Amino acid sequence: MNEEKTGADGAGDKLTADARLQRRHRAERRFRGVCIGALGLAGAFLVLFLGSMVVAALPAFTQTEVKVEVDFTNPDQAWRAIDPELNSIVSRGVTRVLPNRLENNPELAGKRFEEWVLAKAEIDQFRKGKGSLDEEVRERVERFEEAGRFRYTFNHWLFTEGDSKLPEMAGLKAAIVGSIYVLALTLAFAFPIGVLSAIYLEEFAPDNRFTQAVEININNLAAVPSILFGLLGLAIMINFFGVPRSSAIAGGLTLGLMTLPIVIISTRAALRAVPHSIREGALAMGATRWQTVRDHVLPMSLPGILTGTIIGLAQAMGETAPLLLIGMVAYIPDVPGSVTDAATVMPAQIYSWASMPQQAFVERTAAAILVLLTVLIALNATAVYLRRRFERRW
Amino acid sequence: MLQGYSAMRRTNICLIPLAFAAAAAAAVTGCTEGGGGNDNGNGSGDGGDAAAERSQIRVVGSSTVYPFSSYVAEEFGATTDYSTPVIESTGSGGGIKIFCEGDGLDTADITNASRRMKPSEFQRCADNGVTGITEIAIGADGITIAQTKDQPALDFSLEQLTLAVAAQVPQNGELVDNPYENWNQIDESLPDREITVYGPPSTSGTRDAFEELVLEAATEDMEGYDEPYSTVRDDGPYVSSGENDNLIVQKIENDREAVGIFGYSFLEENRDAVAAVTIDGVDPTPEAISSGEYPVARSLFFYTKNSHLDRVPGMAEYVELFISERMIGEQGLLRNEGLIPLSAERRETVRERFTQRESLRLEELKD
Numbered sequence: 001m002n003e004e005k006t007g008a009d010g011a012g013d014k015l016t017a018d019a020r021l022q023r024r025h026r027a028e029r030r031f032r033g034v035c036i037g038a039l040g041l042a043g044a045f046l047v048l049f050l051g052s053m054v055v056a057a058l059p060a061f062t063q064t065e066v067k068v069e070v071d072f073t074n075p076d077q078a079w080r081a082i083d084p085e086l087n088s089i090v091s092r093g094v095t096r097v098l099p100n101r102l103e104n105n106p107e108l109a110g111k112r113f114e115e116w117v118l119a120k121a122e123i124d125q126f127r128k129g130k131g132s133l134d135e136e137v138r139e140r141v142e143r144f145e146e147a148g149r150f151r152y153t154f155n156h157w158l159f160t161e162g163d164s165k166l167p168e169m170a171g172l173k174a175a176i177v178g179s180i181y182v183l184a185l186t187l188a189f190a191f192p193i194g195v196l197s198a199i200y201l202e203e204f205a206p207d208n209r210f211t212q213a214v215e216i217n218i219n220n221l222a223a224v225p226s227i228l229f230g231l232l233g234l235a236i237m238i239n240f241f242g243v244p245r246s247s248a249i250a251g252g253l254t255l256g257l258m259t260l261p262i263v264i265i266s267t268r269a270a271l272r273a274v275p276h277s278i279r280e281g282a283l284a285m286g287a288t289r290w291q292t293v294r295d296h297v298l299p300m301s302l303p304g305i306l307t308g309t310i311i312g313l314a315q316a317m318g319e320t321a322p323l324l325l326i327g328m329v330a331y332i333p334d335v336p337g338s339v340t341d342a343a344t345v346m347p348a349q350i351y352s353w354a355s356m357p358q359q360a361f362v363e364r365t366a367a368a369i370l371v372l373l374t375v376l377i378a379l380n381a382t383a384v385y386l387r388r389r390f391e392r393r394w
Numbered sequence: 395m396l397q398g399y400s401a402m403r404r405t406n407i408c409l410i411p412l413a414f415a416a417a418a419a420a421a422v423t424g425c426t427e428g429g430g431g432n433d434n435g436n437g438s439g440d441g442g443d444a445a446a447e448r449s450q451i452r453v454v455g456s457s458t459v460y461p462f463s464s465y466v467a468e469e470f471g472a473t474t475d476y477s478t479p480v481i482e483s484t485g486s487g488g489g490i491k492i493f494c495e496g497d498g499l500d501t502a503d504i505t506n507a508s509r510r511m512k513p514s515e516f517q518r519c520a521d522n523g524v525t526g527i528t529e530i531a532i533g534a535d536g537i538t539i540a541q542t543k544d545q546p547a548l549d550f551s552l553e554q555l556t557l558a559v560a561a562q563v564p565q566n567g568e569l570v571d572n573p574y575e576n577w578n579q580i581d582e583s584l585p586d587r588e589i590t591v592y593g594p595p596s597t598s599g600t601r602d603a604f605e606e607l608v609l610e611a612a613t614e615d616m617e618g619y620d621e622p623y624s625t626v627r628d629d630g631p632y633v634s635s636g637e638n639d640n641l642i643v644q645k646i647e648n649d650r651e652a653v654g655i656f657g658y659s660f661l662e663e664n665r666d667a668v669a670a671v672t673i674d675g676v677d678p679t680p681e682a683i684s685s686g687e688y689p690v691a692r693s694l695f696f697y698t699k700n701s702h703l704d705r706v707p708g709m710a711e712y713v714e715l716f717i718s719e720r721m722i723g724e725q726g727l728l729r730n731e732g733l734i735p736l737s738a739e740r741r742e743t744v745r746e747r748f749t750q751r752e753s754l755r756l757e758e759l760k761d
Contacts, residue, residue: 092727093472096469096472096473097473099473100473164468165468165731242500244500245452245500246480327482329483330481330482332478333467333471334478341449341450342450342480354640355639355640356640357660357732359663359664
């Protein structure tokens, strides 16, 4: 009886233990399922976003050209070298520079030739099945179509031209160059100051109220909304130091201020990750603290520092809000020649295009976003590569 | 061997920050040298002086005028040897504020506005030493009410539109919170459709104009309002939809019952999807807007800082190109961009005014 009871009890214990185990396993499966679901959802959003962007952007990479006769036989009438009747088809970007073209190429005078030139964006959109045309223009387009006087080419204007009000001629060149200037300045400003501040705070500074206050403030600054840095840039850089409005240097300094806390925080984290034994070993060998930092701590923490800096730069690259206040979100089609010239950046260009009424700008906006994403992915890939290449484990 | 390896590793690593800093520094010095060249060697290169030698015209102001202004700027840059002016879209008020900051060359040369300068703004300009401003009218802009193309045609009177979007409406002799939810509650003749109006937010110049040209104009002599009323309802039927007019067009394409409020150029660009609602039976055609027959229209302006005309190369030429027949004329290029031309007579007055460099006076703004 006793034995039986214990036996039964034992079995009962086993049973509840089994049941409990199963319950725990079920809970785990549930949890894993939820996690996978979350991941799938995030992935689906990403695919949806990228997919719709690519689909919207693809048409922007081709552009319609039209074959017309250019007639310079009457040099005084160069402005009508292409029959003004075709103004509804040929881009104004082509016709308005005809006199300049003759002036720059005097050998063209008296010549008459056929040439493929840029077509208007409305024609391009119509051929891609979007938008509508006036009756008269549509008939002409159909005639041209039959005569084979249209063709698609790669839209190189997107990369060789600056911003334009004519969608067919609108390009990203000025914005790309502007972005390079601004990023170079941001880097030149934020990297040395950020790394040096972090080294001092981490390696040399005493741990007291003052350094603690500095630390808390830096951490707070990293979380400050970026528009506030724009206000700061406007008040300090432009109004106080007299840096020219809209210039690359105003943008670089403002974004540099914004990136600084990120560089400091990531550098400090990277320095802290270097084991103390390394420092102690160096100090024990008679190295000064500066030698220890220079020869041992800094090289070992470099991958982390670079990763942090590049991520900070990538964030600065995608920023528009602070630039709005210092006048860099504007119509600036010329490639800047110096850091004091007016410049714009890629996200600002995207923002401007998104608010244009013409249909052709919809696909161009998407294309510009793709270009920006590509650059950002390249930057982040560099960060990953540097980390992999130089990472050390202890 | 291990030591040798790590030593090599270390030199490698140490090169990176050097290379980083060097590349950045090279980019920067390269840029600055380029800048010196651009300044024709006159600029001494430091921040303060860089602004004193300027090769680009600087324009700020209204987002409504921005497309026209940048179109002219592009044409100007492409067909002359001057560099393309920089056009910033800051809103009319913001533009005038920047314009009036001072007379120095580090301030804007021209400000665009979708309304006239206010006397207080003129006063601020004068206090900061900005005198000699010429006012130039370039044309008109119509604010259109539109719906999707497949809906039956609609016609609103200003009063009906006001009753649909005002925060308070008169009922039995007193003002009460707007109770209307369907158009046919306002007037039997209107269709049985829910009132949904997508329009610009309160920060927009278009909204200011809408409030002034529709609500204030209608309530001025409507029974029940003691004085012109301009508050738009915020209980749902009026949906503020962001500064971007494209968004409003998209919204009425999706919400087929709704109507949207946006600038004339957006109607013109989207004729295949949306159609205009007539106001008091008038269709917003360029002719009707220009003649003032279409009631929801406003004039567009820009203001030039005349002391800069001699100091900023190309500024006078830019203004002359802008007010030329080729741009703002009856068949001008800006017409395709949605600008409604002024009458021939007024265009002539504007040109005359600029040739004379006629200064704006405070009394002109007060009426």
